[in-house]
Amino acid sequence: MSGKPSTPTFAQRLGLGRLALALWHQPVSKIRDSLRNGGPWQEKITERGRHEMELAARSLPPVHYAGPTLEVHLLTGKRFWYQTAFCLWTFSRHSQRALAPVIYDDGTLTEEFRAPLIRLFPQIRFVAQADTIARLDHFLPAEKFPTLRERWVNYPNIRKLTDPHVGSHGWKLVLDSDLLFFHRPEFLLRWLEAPARPLHAVDCETSYGYSRGLMDQLSGGHVDDLINVGLTGLNSDELDWERLEHxxxxxxxxxGTSYYLEQAIIAMLVTGRECAIAPAKEYLTLPLPPETHHCHAVMHHYVAHSKRWYFQQNWRHALKSK
Known part of the structure; x- marks a missing residue:
């Protein structure tokens, strides 16, 4: 019998890899995330602030403005409805315009969560998930668009692209829910009055999840840096779904799959296009102190570890800002 140790089988290596992931990589990642969020004590304060924000969303005072309404589009559900409420309420308040939001239900938006939104925005329209699926089945059948339909099921971010645009027409401004407005959003108001080119925000760092070479090759041009889709204006009529499937x-x-797939796709969609780009200092992605204390920017997009200030203090500031 040979004295050499046997070569680990694939199954053994896979088991060791999973063990390392469970015992080392995942705990280290959780500790790193906790430290970026301020540590366990701050995380408790953040969670308490999140709960208080949800309660406050049920008693936001309605805003009433005369004149034509503005249509904006959001995907939401029971986990995010109160963020949607604050996003729309602060947008309307600082725009001094009535809104007619179009809300795409992620399948969890029961009457309990619709009612506070209806109270704030009587002209709101909800698109039930069953209606969205019926539209997808008609315009994006799974046998012809298997990747997009699989991603729709397993990667909810892609729904911010598919649900407002599939089988639809015209320009649409799609907002993320984790936005707060502190001043009049002139840039967005001008675009909504006369949309003529794609709109996007600016990221704090380039996050696409895929190599630039492959993205450039597929899009046929040079994909720009720092495109963020917290604010996205696209024309439904211009979207080639067969190309997006490819x-x-x-x-x-x-x-492989990536959390940033939707952002990569939209960055590729606008490659080579003249775009309306939200001024980065006014429409701020990942706000941090001292900006989170003073709120000089028109809008904050609370991604990653900036949610600490979002839940602890900035929704409260938004209630007081004029």
């Missing part, structure tokens, strides 16, 4: 399939086949 892009999604190729990106995933070659480089």
């Amino acid at each position: 892009w999604c399939h190729t990106l995933i086949q070659r480089e």
